[in-house]
Amino acid sequence: MTAPRPPDRTREGPAALPDPFPRRGAELFAEDVPVRDLAAQFGTPLYIYSRTALRARYRALAAAFAPLDPVIFYAVKANTCAAVIATLAGEGAGADVVSGGELARARRAGVPAGRIAFAGVGKTADEIDAAIAEDILYFTVESEPELERIAERAAAAGRAARVALRVNPDVDPKTHRYTSTGKAENKFGVDLERAERALARAAELPGLEIAGLHMHIGSPVMQIEPYLEAIDRVAPLCRRMRERHPTFRHLDIGGGFGIPYRPDEAPFDLAGLAREAIPRLKALELTVGLEPGRFIAGEAGILVARVQYVKDGPGKRFIIADAAMNDLIRPALYEAWHEVRAVGATEGRVTGDLVGPVCESGDFLAFERDLPDLAPGDLLAVMNAGAYGFVMASNYNSRPRPAEVMVEGGRAHLVRARETLDDLTRGETLPDWSA
Numbered sequence: 394m395t396a397p398r399p400p401d402r403t404r405e406g407p408a409a410l411p412d413p414f415p416r417r418g419a420e421l422f423a424e425d426v427p428v429r430d431l432a433a434q435f436g437t438p439l440y441i442y443s444r445t446a447l448r449a450r451y452r453a454l455a456a457a458f459a460p461l462d463p464v465i466f467y468a469v470k471a472n473t474c475a476a477v478i479a480t481l482a483g484e485g486a487g488a489d490v491v492s493g494g495e496l497a498r499a500r501r502a503g504v505p506a507g508r509i510a511f512a513g514v515g516k517t518a519d520e521i522d523a524a525i526a527e528d529i530l531y532f533t534v535e536s537e538p539e540l541e542r543i544a545e546r547a548a549a550a551g552r553a554a555r556v557a558l559r560v561n562p563d564v565d566p567k568t569h570r571y572t573s574t575g576k577a578e579n580k581f582g583v584d585l586e587r588a589e590r591a592l593a594r595a596a597e598l599p600g601l602e603i604a605g606l607h608m609h610i611g612s613p614v615m616q617i618e619p620y621l622e623a624i625d626r627v628a629p630l631c632r633r634m635r636e637r638h639p640t641f642r643h644l645d646i647g648g649g650f651g652i653p654y655r656p657d658e659a660p661f662d663l664a665g666l667a668r669e670a671i672p673r674l675k676a677l678e679l680t681v682g683l684e685p686g687r688f689i690a691g692e693a694g695i696l697v698a699r700v701q702y703v704k705d706g707p708g709k710r711f712i713i714a715d716a717a718m719n720d721l722i723r724p725a726l727y728e729a730w731h732e733v734r735a736v737g738a739t740e741g742r743v744t745g746d747l748v749g750p751v752c753e754s755g756d757f758l759a760f761e762r763d764l765p766d767l768a769p770g771d772l773l774a775v776m777n778a779g780a781y782g783f784v785m786a787s788n789y790n791s792r793p794r795p796a797e798v799m800v801e802g803g804r805a806h807l808v809r810a811r812e813t814l815d816d817l818t819r820g821e822t823l824p825d826w827s828a
């Protein structure tokens with residue numbers, strides 16, 4: 394099966410990428426809406442997404458790789474908000490999913506099953522059954538036992554399941570060790586030597602159709618060389634497999650394309666990757682898959698918070714906001730660096746930590762940083778929070794998760810309501826023997 398054609402919007406050429414969160418006068422805007430107004434209407438902490446930016450990022454990627462006519466599977470794990478997925482589905486995006494939950498979300502948001510790839514090292518039988526029932530484009534298979542399980546479930550359903558074997562090309566993506574996925578020591582995929590045997594086994598199994606190969610080396614990756622190295626490593630295997638297995642048609646090179654989190658960081662060289670990778674990939678005569686998440690959603694979102702207190706410790710200032718590690722865990726988890734901007738006018742800068750109310754010393758959004766000199770009541774924006782932001786939020790310390798708003802031009806829509814105290818205890822019961 395080949396993926397159905399999306400609307401061809403790439404002919405519009407690479408979209409200009411205007412700043413979705415510009416400053417006009419003293420005020421920060423989300424497209425044409427003052428962030429201050431959104432905070433007043435929807436409260437804080439608040440995630441704000443720019444629909445225009447999501448589309449522009451998608452179009453830039455589609456245009457860069459247009460000569461390959463790739464399938465772009467938006468990695469929904471980056472931001473599963475229905476309005477975000479639906480926006481991208483409207484552009485023709487498919488979806489890379491890693492759970493039955495993500496599969497359901499992608500389908501509900503309008504992604505055709507024939508443009509869905511299902512990755513992940515631990516797919517359960519129920520998740521596999523759901524994906525087979527939906528007739529997704531392919532499973533990205535991470536191990537030999539998973540091949541056997543998918544074959545069993547496909548046979549039980551009387552259907553064929555398409556499988557793309559995830560190979561681990563053993564290249565260093567030069568990113569945080571928690572987010573490197575294509576080195577030999579990582580749990581993902583099978584090594585190149587074993588891949589050939591695994592595909593031979595797949596060919597023997599009834600119920601499986603060999604769709605191709607998949608890899609994803611890590612995230613965020615800021616250099617293009619690891620991708621080129623990975624493509625060069627899998628190319629000989631692709632050629633052999635294409636000759637051996639007539640249904641072998643796909644090479645999915647994954648996602649991970651980085652974004653500049655720091656103002657002085659160079660953006661990911663998308664044009665350079667396209668220039669170098671396209672001839673290599675074209676020569677393979679396969680349908681190419683891309684799985685970007687952060688590249689599309691990261692810069693399209695911010696987290697807005699209000700300062701509650703300012704406290705001067707010995708040698709350090711703490712700006713204490715109403716957003717915390719439970720709302721945006723990247724700084725605590727990966728020591729990730731997010732730019733912090735004042736929403737309104739501020740005078741001067743201070744050195745200190747931007748922290749939340751959670752009872753952990755790791756609860757910071759910015760650590761030992763040069764920050765705007767914010768006062769209690771001031772609003773601030775944590776930039777580049779559109780990917781791996783809300784999706785990783787939790788209710789730790791019994792904090793309801795934030796609201797999410799999408800803007801487009803001068804319009805704003807609440808795309809997910811703030812959680813309530815009832816949401817916090819939904820589904821909980823006391824044992825009937827505890828009275």
Ligand SMILES: Cc1ncc(COP(=O)(O)O)c(C=O)c1O
Pocket residue numbers: 468470471489512513574609611612613647648649650684685686687688780
């Ligand atoms: C298999 C796979 N594809 C794509 C992605 C998306 O990565 P990114 O959001 O950095 O593009 C991930 C992220 O973990 C992944 O595991």
